[in-house]
Amino acid sequence: METKRISEVVQNVNYSYLLPAIQREFVWETDDIVDLFDSLLRDYPIGALLQWNLSADAAESQPKYQFVTHYINEPSFPPSLTTPTHRNPPYESDDPLPSPVKLVLDGQQRLTALNIGLKGSYFERKHGHRRDTASSWVQKRLYLNLLSDPTTVDSELGNKYDFSFRAERSVTRNAYWYPVNRILSISDSDEFYSERQEIERRIRELVSDAPDGKNPDSLVLNAQRNFEDLHRAVHKDEKLHFFTEDEDDITRVRDVFVRINQGGVTPNRSEILLSLMTSCWQQEPPAINARDEVHSMVDELNGSIDGGNSPFNTKHVQKVLLASNENEIQYRFDNYTLELLRELKEIWLTDTFETTMNQLARLFESYYPTVAHILSPALYTPVAYYLYQNGNPSLDPTSVDGRERRESILYYICAARLNGFTRQSSNQIAERVRDVIRDSEGTTFPIDEISEEVESSYGSSLRFTDEKIETLFEELRYGKRGVQFLLQLSHYPDEPARGKDYEIDHIIPKSVLPDDADADRVGNLQLLVDKTNRMKSDDDFQEWLRSRTESYRTTHHIPDGATEMTFEEFVEHREQQIKAHILDQQPL
Template identity: 30%
Template sequence: MTVAEALKSIHNRSWVLPAIQREFVWSSDQICVLFDSLMRGYPVGSFLLWNVIPDQAAQFTFYDFLADYHEKNPYARVAQISAGRNVTAVLDGQQRFTSLNIGLYGSYAERLPRKWATNPDAYPRKRLYLNLLSRTGDEELGLTYDLQFLTEQEAESELDGQRPWFRVADILQLENSGPAMMAALEQHGLSGSQPFNTLYNLYEGVRTKTAINAYLEESTDADRVLDIFVRVNSGGTKLSNSDLLLSMATNQWRELDAREEIRSLVTELNQEQGRPFAFSKDLVLKAGLVLTEAPDFRFKISNFTQANMERLEKAWPQMRASLLRSARLLATFGLSERTLTADSVVIPLAYYLHSHGHDDAYIISSAHSKDRVAVRSWVFRSLLKRGVWGSGLDTLLNRICTVIRQSPPSDGFPAGDIEAAMAARGKSLQFGPEEIEELLDLQYSKARTFAVLALLYPGLNLSQDVHEDHIFPRSRFRRSALTRMGIPAEKIEDYLVRANGLPNLQLLAGTPNVEKSDAWPWEWLDGPHFPTAQTREEYATRNDLDLLPSEPVGFLDFYEGRRLRMRERLLSVLGESAASTDVLGE
């Protein structure tokens, strides 16, 4: 059938997506390539469909095809299937059909470069347009035709009274490829063979050529269909185990919609306390196995039995709350998507809160202050140590959770016992001299830099807005400026190399950091931020700023002196058991 005919089946909900399908993952570039192939008469691959009889349609969960894609919410709606109606489920071809649907009926909204995710203007709604005047498309993509996603304002651009951008969706409104097409070209101020041929090829590709070739599976054996699905999805963007297992949970839960629950939880986790995280549904499913005491944490079909899924559904409200509390706790530690180098650390935290019955008061209550210090020290140490949360994760989680389960709630977080169990699995949190040197070489804005500074210089309320600040302002370290300061030419490169180094960094609350701006550190210390000489001296001593010179020429000596101090602090902090570490203040 033609593309237009196939999309009619999608829009009258005769064709739907089974729950075992993952979310739409194609980029806007991939959509353009697909339409370019249609216009060039290239094959776009075969499709696999499954005829679902009414009895089976009532047993499974299906989803509609996405039309308006938004990067922050790339999820399709649950399809409403009328009783007694059969449907056709798309087993292979979801990404292509969704791409065609977006190009011909919908829009694509992705974040603009250098725009914050929280900025509502960062995701402009764009539709697919075809440039009728251009003879070449994006060479890197291998496009013959110039296809782009544009905003309406961008598409309205004119050149000498001509509007070259034709909205691809409008090809469905043309009554024919003759007079109607000529009228459309006139509306754009266009004429000649080049625009006509380009538009005609779009019409042919969408409405005339039978580009959609599909195999229809008629079997009523769901196991056979599932096996076919797994096999045909073994190539391309491979279907993950969590996608398949999530679909099984979706079909086995009785009261709740597993997919919707997990989607909404992932969204909420990633917006915790206004700090963006990047937790995935894989992590949530893994946490579900851990928190419900499944005997095996691996993503295996045998672990997603009906009994396990019933237990997960029953425990879902409590499990959900524990995961959210854990993310909130990580946010109060100042961590975010950029600095949380291993998302898996949230699972043992959730297990601890869940199994020991901690509620929301744990996050803020002074009664748990000492316990939070132990948790935070362990979290930071595990994030700084390379390889802890990599291979052997399931075994590690099992060992950690066993220690937590066996520890009396009155003893608090069993950091020492956890570290001993981790060391027995080759995951020691002890740092050798070479590892300490590696940490000392960290640079500004690197993922682990925040955790090192937080360990070295406690005292800030990390739940507030905290910045990594250059003690000697980076903006002052330009070659010309350094030359004017009298810095010898042979030392200028040393200044530039060290400007972003760890010894030139500190953590500052947002407001003081803005106030500091590009001031020299001795100027800032003498400013109004420190009301008395005593508070100034205490701050300088606590943060190893008592080494500060009174002029830029002393920067290199300050840098090396503070690096030595940092080494001593790290050897002290990372050389002791987390259970006895008490350097982190609330």
């Protein structure tokens, strides 16, 4: 085992220390980074790291990545922000590689956190602000409050040292926020003593005329202790302990990587599968960088979703890959054989798979329930498999066959969600539905066969009964996620699409109802185009309803004589009409 100083390692990050393609992405948040720095200054152990030493020649043929320096904590952000990255950038330098190159197999999160704290920054989006606007993002750097008392422990955070990510430095009588990245350049004793004297001078100036009676000597002492502890942790003590793997065999290294990560909670299973895909897909022609390819597809899929949201991730692409190859959708390490990884590569190389994913994204975006709410394995993987298995049949709503397919898939998604397919054994149900689709004849989406199979195996059907719908009326309310699926079925087989900016709104505004009225019941909810919703606002209900066409009242199940009903009568009659519509229109 080698022991090294933090400054020695961080100064060589992205030069001699790089990341292999099998590594995952950085996932830590600012609190994790703060905790790591607090542990280092308190002399707590932070665990051993594992590096794979390769000669420059051997490393040349290996795909390599850089550690993140300026991290942005969401994958979707405006391209005008050129400084931060969300994913590890590929190593593309033309400079000669050092020998050996140290590829970090275990410890990426810790080394990235040190790199961000000592050399970089962390970008966060302001709460409630849009992702696609540069002004929504704030660049923060790590600071240490030198005036905090290093002999006490924060009762809430459990930290002894007052680290914080901040947008700017501040020095007041209450806090002296010292930029942690400055310590990296203060290496020799002359620089250290000069910096310490400057800190003391500034603190005495700040508190010399303080009316609160703070003792300058005690504050200076706190600052000196904090500063010395930070300097010692970074430049003096050998805090980092490395185990070394010297074998050039990528298969051995891959196995080591899986085994050291199998017992922990991170990286997650999709990250390990992506690492194994990346390793395998590089070994035989045509060489493919799975990591870059999958991330590129995820970015493309999310780019097609309105509103700057990012519902798709690596896991969704992988599970469709596994389903398309008729493997278990649930992640299992024992299944990740070289044979499986090669089969997944063959599917990836087909145009059919990419078309399937793009068609899936477009289809889901066209329905009212948000894409993020559909992305449960029991919902999206069978639909994707159906598209892939049938060569991506037309979903054109203007054609007879295309409209029939869209209606069947829409019904499946809504009925499966409302009948609990996403809550119980979601992966197993997805596999069972996938198998039904595989064994079905023709190119129709086999609603009847799916319902029969899942009911016999899991006791859940796609069919609705009076009792089931009444239960949904009692359970679902305004603001509950499932209510959008129920309201979608209230229009079935028509498609109130998200592309038309439909919103869920109260028919009779809460503002005109008494406090004891159950305004959030399904019977008082409807899908409205946002323009209609704004026009409706809190207008008098009777006047607004009289202005609606007969077609509108039919579409939204407004009962005859609604203007003469009490609120309770209106809700009861409307829910009965919605129930009758769903029972009458279900294609089973």
